[in-house]
Amino acid sequence: MSRPEVEEVELELFVRALKLRHGYDFGEYARASLRRRVNALVQAQGHGSIGELTARLLRDDALLPVVIAGLSVPVSEMFRDPAVFRRLRDEVLPLLASYPQINIWQAGCAFGQEVYSLAILLEEAGLYDRSQIYATDFSDAAIARAQEGIFPAREARLYSENYLAAGGQHSLADYYHARYELITIDERLKRNVTFANHNLVCDGVFCEAHLILCRNVLIYFTDPLQNHVLELFRDSLVRSGFLCLGTRENIAFARAGRDFRAVDARLRIFQREQQRA
């Protein structure tokens, strides 16, 4: 075995400190991306090494929210991968329509881009009034932003193109108000959304969902944590409930992956198996 690099050791100590001192467990986050994010924090905070950041994290509680926000990186888009939303609209929502009340869990909601995309899909399918969307994230800062539903106006063009490519029936502008450099999502789209802090690492089942959307979150997790969260999703879904992951995610290494069957393998839309594998 060759000796680990100093920075690898520093990263492990940072993860330990975050857990022991603040109770946040990043132990099962894939190291390559985590290392980049922690290094970005080191730079943003004007430190020279991860070790320095760790030392401050131990004593300065005010740094914790900054660290969590920095490790969260809530990059998203409305209707990202339009084909996925088109498929949800055309194939999944018609099946969900048979339930008197539809529960949807969006895990890792970032700034809410996908929450409002879902709300629009449901609205246009005439299902929104009997739907409940639970939008969760482990970052309070992200949840607060998601609740506001305010995005830079320069994103509007991309979002509109995505919306139309996803089969949108109107104009995306019908759902927001543009003011200065910002667009604000219409209040009526928020009427059936509940925002809550939920950490996929340590929090449990909290609802019976018909559809779970969790895209591009598990890509940051090691195999064991990915498996753990897939079990959580399986246990949260009604029988034959749907799970939608990011279009490049691979669940072949997770045991719990066998509890799902692909409805559309390319778009990563799955359905819970009737029986556990």
Place this chain on the structure above:
Amino acid sequence: MRAAADLVVLGCSAGGLRALHVLLSGLAANFPLPLAAVCHTGSEDVSLLCELLARSSTLPVQEASERCAPKPGQIYIAPSGYHLLLGVDGRFALSVDARVGYARPSIDVLFQSAAEACRGRLIGVVMTGANSDGAEGLQQIRRRGGVGIVQRPDDAEASAMPSAALELAGADHCLPLEQIAGLLNRLCGVVR
């Protein structure tokens, strides 16, 4: 010859498609390493890109999939819209973190993660491109004892990227596109 490598990582941007064709057609059919490439072509359809490249390549070309380990003699292209990383476990990982220097995938992200994962047992190649992506990554590779190869800027369709790499990282080999595949073959102890 320098210590054997486990992986070749490659980055190209403007003019990269043609450059990749030339490079892949020159690799030996028994090339013993995996090669992972970030190519900013502006095209969303990486599977089509792989198909096109496979026509001139002696080796199979495919999109890199998350959690899969790169295999010897296979060419992997980063999916569009994701950063491609090599994890410490030697398997591919993806991220949708912010763009780095306007790019996602970013060459620097692939190079840096691979330099860390392979602890320097790798070869980095920077070819034609109109930005400076890859320079920092190549520096990391060379600092850890990996081999840096840069296309000669005056030979590149767009010289900015190889120039930036040379300036920041320097190179163990700086040569025209036509000779890069031959060099890779030799560095890996195979002849075509």
